[in-house]
Amino acid sequence: MQNSNPSNKKKKADVSIVLSTAPEDAPTHWQQTLLYLFEPIELKKDQIMEGSVTISQSQQHARFLNICLKYL
Secondary structure (H helix, E strand, O other): OOOOOHHHOOOOOOOOOOOOOOOOOOOOOOOOOOOOOOOOOOOOOOOOOOEEEEEEEOOOOOOOEEEEEEEO
């Protein structure tokens, strides 16, 4: 049996909501991460850099993340 009560229907928002982690925007509970390299990597224009990023939960602190960056 369907409920035909119009108050139960979801309505579209009048405004868009954007959650940004951009440095110039207001802080939110969302975070951004900056990964520093030990040595600079020289790349030429349009050169492709291949690699991987692995993210895992810290065993010591449940709210922390371990981030591993590997590149060729």
